[in-house]
Amino acid sequence: MSAKRVAVRGTWQTLERRRWRELGFSLGLMALLAWLLNGMGFFEAGRLIQGAFNLARFAHEMFPPDVRILPTITGALLETIQMAFAGTILGFLLSFPLGVLGSRTLFPAGVVAVVRFLVAAIRTVPSLLWAVLMVIVVGLGPLAGTLALAFYTVGYLAKLYAELFEAIDPEILEAMRGVGAKRRHLIRFVLWPESANAILSQLLFMLEYNVRASTVLGLVGAGGIGFYMQAYLGTMAYSRLTTVLLAVLLLVIGMDALSAWVRRRYLLHP
Amino acid sequence: MTQPLTVLQSEETLTVPTPAVAVEDLWFAYREGSWILRGVDLQIPMGGFWAIMGPSGAGKTTLMRILAGLLPFPRGRVLLLGHPVRGELEPALRRSVGYIPQQLGLVRGLTALENVLLGSLARHRGWQTALGFFPRAEIERAMALLEVLDLADRADEKVFRLSGGERQRVAIARTLMQDPQLILADEFVSDLDLPRAAHVLAFVYRLARERGLTVILNLHELQLVQEFAEHVVILKDGRVVFESPALDLTWPLFREIMGDYEREALK
Numbered sequence: 001m002s003a004k005r006v007a008v009r010g011t012w013q014t015l016e017r018r019r020w021r022e023l024g025f026s027l028g029l030m031a032l033l034a035w036l037l038n039g040m041g042f043f044e045a046g047r048l049i050q051g052a053f054n055l056a057r058f059a060h061e062m063f064p065p066d067v068r069i070l071p072t073i074t075g076a077l078l079e080t081i082q083m084a085f086a087g088t089i090l091g092f093l094l095s096f097p098l099g100v101l102g103s104r105t106l107f108p109a110g111v112v113a114v115v116r117f118l119v120a121a122i123r124t125v126p127s128l129l130w131a132v133l134m135v136i137v138v139g140l141g142p143l144a145g146t147l148a149l150a151f152y153t154v155g156y157l158a159k160l161y162a163e164l165f166e167a168i169d170p171e172i173l174e175a176m177r178g179v180g181a182k183r184r185h186l187i188r189f190v191l192w193p194e195s196a197n198a199i200l201s202q203l204l205f206m207l208e209y210n211v212r213a214s215t216v217l218g219l220v221g222a223g224g225i226g227f228y229m230q231a232y233l234g235t236m237a238y239s240r241l242t243t244v245l246l247a248v249l250l251l252v253i254g255m256d257a258l259s260a261w262v263r264r265r266y267l268l269h270p
Numbered sequence: 271m272t273q274p275l276t277v278l279q280s281e282e283t284l285t286v287p288t289p290a291v292a293v294e295d296l297w298f299a300y301r302e303g304s305w306i307l308r309g310v311d312l313q314i315p316m317g318g319f320w321a322i323m324g325p326s327g328a329g330k331t332t333l334m335r336i337l338a339g340l341l342p343f344p345r346g347r348v349l350l351l352g353h354p355v356r357g358e359l360e361p362a363l364r365r366s367v368g369y370i371p372q373q374l375g376l377v378r379g380l381t382a383l384e385n386v387l388l389g390s391l392a393r394h395r396g397w398q399t400a401l402g403f404f405p406r407a408e409i410e411r412a413m414a415l416l417e418v419l420d421l422a423d424r425a426d427e428k429v430f431r432l433s434g435g436e437r438q439r440v441a442i443a444r445t446l447m448q449d450p451q452l453i454l455a456d457e458f459v460s461d462l463d464l465p466r467a468a469h470v471l472a473f474v475y476r477l478a479r480e481r482g483l484t485v486i487l488n489l490h491e492l493q494l495v496q497e498f499a500e501h502v503v504i505l506k507d508g509r510v511v512f513e514s515p516a517l518d519l520t521w522p523l524f525r526e527i528m529g530d531y532e533r534e535a536l537k
């Protein structure tokens with residue numbers, strides 16, 4: 001047998017081994033899922049049938065939507081949009097400096113470690129919990145919701161920005177050192193323009209997310225449309241709930257469209 | 271590109287004894303124990319137009335970064351324009367040394383004019399410039415430079431929209447904006463085709479002559495070295511293995527020095 005045929009045979013075996021490994025991995029994953037679901041009672045036929053029955057009845061009561069409440073919920077809907085915008089922008093204003101402080105290319109390891117720990121801690125708390133905390137701190141209403149979204153935004157954007165700033169071409173930083181630039185010049189003339197695209201892109205992503213998140217903050221009294229969701233759910237006014245959900249759906253679709261437009265319009269360069 | 275360069279008159283210049291660059295027994299390693307530069311000795315006179323050649327990995331870029339005062343070194347002595355280099359360069363020396371990295375180090379999201387203005391930062395290190403406000407005189411100076419480099423109509427174009435040759439000229443303008451006495455350029459023309467490279471080098475050469483600048487370039491093409499450089503240094507394994515007037519480096523000699531490396535690279 002020639003050397004070449006041995007090589008081909010070896011390649012073929014490696015390939016097949018890899019296929020089997022992938023298959024085994026997939027099966028393992030399915031087994032894990034089945035085990036988890038089983039633990040939660042997913043495979044109890046009685047429960048499933050009852051569930052389907054409940055769902056059907058719920059759906060029946062949800063339709064047709066009760067549109068008479070539209071004037072009532074319009075204000076809350078606007079408040080939701082306000083919260084999302086204000087929270088996102090506030091969060092962005094805090095994230096940028098934290099991102100700068102958290103990038104190793106600009107600050108000493110000690111500063112970076114502290115900032116990153118802080119940001120990771122902020123990120124650990126889910127947005128609804130931030131809302132609860134902020135309601136305790138500043139009381140009921142949209143201010144609590146706005147602050148909650150701002151914190152949540154900081155947890156993500158500060159981390160993304162720090163990574164973005166660390167990925168900047170070291171030759172540009174070196175050329176800037178070569179002209180005698182200080183750190184403040186790097187921030188203004190390198191960090192900002194080199195990452196403007198990614199910053200805008202992630203900001204839009206965060207805004208879309210916050211619009212969705214802000215619709216539920218009212219559940220804990222932090223302002224916005226969530227208050228009515230809670231109220232109609234609690235009083236089993238399902239046809240009214242449907243109206244609220246459709247309005248939120250429209251809002252989210254509108255927001256995504258706006259964001260897509262901004263991307264097309266402004267995110268041109270590589 | 272034919273106007274005389276009268277736009278740059280420095281207000282304060284360093285008193286400069288010769289030579290422009292003096293290197294004595296320079297050693298450098300990125301990682302403990304693996305020396306990249308092994309005792310480099312070099313004397314480059316004021317006003318010289320020198321080329322550094324050598325196989326890739328020889329340490330040319332490393333040497334450039336050290337000469338630009340951007341890389342601290344553990345052993346040896348480096349004098350730039352007569353001043354010993356120790357850590358960060360003090361501002362007056364900093365602005366006298368222009369460094370153009372291999373990929374030029376331009377900020378792609380800023381305009382050509384803004385990039386050129388960055389060259390004046392060594393003179394204006396305060397908060398106004400950090401906010402993006404430059405003195406009118408500096409803006410006029412930058413515009414004049416762009417005009418000299420035939421880029422006046424591209425001044426407000428962002429760098430990512432410029433062609434390779436245009437970017438090259440923006441980088442030259444940024445360096446000239448510093449008003450340097452020494453220009454270091456790493457693989458300055460290796461991204462351009464030969465005619466374009468020759469064109470850029472001819473321009474830099476004329477400029478250096480007019481203003482009495484010292485220029486040190488890393489070059490790959492012997493043809494360009496013979497045509498433009500006065501003097502050539504060949505670096506190999508972190509040592510200077512050859513040094514002569516550029517015209518004395520003939521093709522056979524060049525092949526002999528580089529040859530075994532090329533053959534190894536092909537393997």
Ligand SMILES: Nc1ncnc2c1ncn2[C@@H]1O[C@H](COP(=O)(O)OP(=O)(O)O)[C@@H](O)[C@H]1O
Pocket residue numbers: 300301306324325326327328329330331332333
């Ligand atoms: N930042 C760095 N960290 C570690 N090693 C490096 C670094 N930069 C360059 N080197 C190594 O140093 C040697 C010389 O590199 P360089 O000075 O770029 O050579 P040249 O420019 O002549 O091609 C190479 O072996 C390279 O891998």
Ligand SMILES: [Mg+2]
Pocket residue numbers: 330331332457
């Ligand atoms: Mg190199």
